[in-house]
Amino acid sequence: MKKFEIAAIPGDGIGKEVVPVSLHVLNTIEELHGGLKFDFKEFPWSCDYYLEHGKMMPEDGLETLKSFDAIILGAIGNPELVPDHVSLWGLLIKIRRELEQSINIRPAKFFKGLQSPLVNPKDFDLIVVRENSEGEYSEVGGRIHRGEDEVVIQNAVFTRKGTERAMRYAFELAKKRRGHVASATKSNGIIHSMPFWDEVFNDVRADYPDIQTASYHIDALAAFFVSRPQIFDVIVASNLFGDILTDVGGAIMGSIGIAPAANINLNGKYPSMFEPVHGSAPDIFGKGIANPIGQIWTAKMMLDHFGEIELGRKLLDVVEDATNDGFKTPDIGGKASTIEVGDEICRRLKRL
Numbered sequence: 021m022k023k024f025e026i027a028a029i030p031g032d033g034i035g036k037e038v039v040p041v042s043l044h045v046l047n048t049i050e051e052l053h054g055g056l057k058f059d060f061k062e063f064p065w066s067c068d069y070y071l072e073h074g075k076m077m078p079e080d081g082l083e084t085l086k087s088f089d090a091i092i093l094g095a096i097g098n099p100e101l102v103p104d105h106v107s108l109w110g111l112l113i114k115i116r117r118e119l120e121q122s123i124n125i126r127p128a129k130f131f132k133g134l135q136s137p138l139v140n141p142k143d144f145d146l147i148v149v150r151e152n153s154e155g156e157y158s159e160v161g162g163r164i165h166r167g168e169d170e171v172v173i174q175n176a177v178f179t180r181k182g183t184e185r186a187m188r189y190a191f192e193l194a195k196k197r198r199g200h201v202a203s204a205t206k207s208n209g210i211i212h213s214m215p216f217w218d219e220v221f222n223d224v225r226a227d228y229p230d231i232q233t234a235s236y237h238i239d240a241l242a243a244f245f246v247s248r249p250q251i252f253d254v255i256v257a258s259n260l261f262g263d264i265l266t267d268v269g270g271a272i273m274g275s276i277g278i279a280p281a282a283n284i285n286l287n288g289k290y291p292s293m294f295e296p297v298h299g300s301a302p303d304i305f306g307k308g309i310a311n312p313i314g315q316i317w318t319a320k321m322m323l324d325h326f327g328e329i330e331l332g333r334k335l336l337d338v339v340e341d342a343t344n345d346g347f348k349t350p351d352i353g354g355k356a357s358t359i360e361v362g363d364e365i366c367r368r369l370k371r372l
């Protein structure tokens with residue numbers, strides 16, 4: 021029997037609606053499989069928790085998380101209660117950094133049963149490797165003087181270690197896929213960090229003569245995601261560029277609600293964290309119509325991470341088939357609720 025201890029942090033907004041559905045799916049898989057056991061422990065860390073305790077998680081929250089095999093997270097953010105930079109830096113970004121989840125991998129592909137907004141959606145299948153520990157998301161900087169004379173400095177931090185780590189991961193991943201890596205740069209406008217990024221990319225690719233490469237400025241790359249996503253295999257991007265590109269990745273699949281992400285701890289010291297790409301969607305929270313697919317697909321990425329590749333593939337096939345047969349939430353043109361979609365997926369898993 022393989023046992024996994026999993027911390028579940030639903031967080032805010034629709035995180036509270038889609039995380040329970042993914043746990044239901046995983047419990048169903050556990051029942052059917054017989055050789056897998058998931059022990060879930062739920063943590064209420066969120067903006068509501070902040071209002072009560074003055075912080076997003078307890079002092080020993082990170083220590084608590086370290087003992088788990090993986091973390092499932094929904095979304096963080098309720099700007100009506102807590103400013104976004106406080107809530108995200110107090111929980112989401114804190115976990116990513118302190119648990120050394122140095123890369124964030126985010127696939128996007130042509131998904132059965134979904135209407136892509138692309139007029140001619142070719143059969144695309146790509147994966148963004150987003151640097152997840154530094155870059156533009158840095159607390160280095162500050163503000164002086166208020167009002168008319170205010171000065172604000174926000175520094176981006178790029179280390180050779182962090183940059184190279186993301187790029188090597190992308191090349192290793194490309195070896196197992198279609199053998200192509202595209203780099204997202206902006207060395208025509210960002211004068212220090214992006215020429216450095218290009219240099220490291222050149223150094224790393226020299227070690228992978230069998231992998232084909234390309235480099236695009238992020239503006240053009242974002243446009244190509246829309247006009248010809250089929251040309252991409254693996255894309256390596258800085259923290260901010262990867263963040264933006266992967267919302268576009270969700271959109272071209274048909275909805276941000278289906279896009280998954282995995283925050284990977286590469287050194288094996290701490291757990292990795294699995295969450296959808298989307299946020300807490302306050303505009304639809306409470307209506308029971310959030311699409312649970314992003315949250316379920318990230319559970320599939322967790323199964324992959326645990327070495328259960330075949331099981332993960334079966335789960336995603338079931339999700340695609342259910343979608344193709346019309347079990348859809350409103351964001352993808354259906355009428356089903358979050359729970360109905362989850363129940364249908366569980367029903368189909370039981371029929372396998």
Ligand SMILES: NC(=O)C1=CN([C@@H]2O[C@H](COP(=O)(O)OP(=O)(O)OC[C@H]3O[C@@H](n4cnc5c(N)ncnc54)[C@H](O)[C@@H]3O)[C@@H](O)[C@H]2O)C=CC1
Pocket residue numbers: 034094095096097098099104108112276277278295296297298299300301302303304309310311312314351
């Ligand atoms: N990883 C995280 O925890 C993230 C947190 N956020 C936070 O979430 C809050 C809302 O941010 P937004 O910029 O509005 O991004 P968002 O991703 O929450 O929502 C953008 C749009 O997509 C829709 N949407 C998102 N997920 C959906 C789903 N599963 N099903 C159906 N529709 C869905 C929303 O209704 C909204 O119209 C903010 O507090 C933000 O900081 C945003 C992105 C990531």
Ligand SMILES: CC(=O)C(=O)O
Pocket residue numbers: 108263297
């Ligand atoms: C914070 C955010 O938007 C993301 O990690 O995707």
Ligand SMILES: [K+]
Pocket residue numbers: 093094095096295296297298299
């Ligand atoms: K999320």
Ligand SMILES: [Mn+2]
Pocket residue numbers: 263264267297
């Ligand atoms: Mn994002």
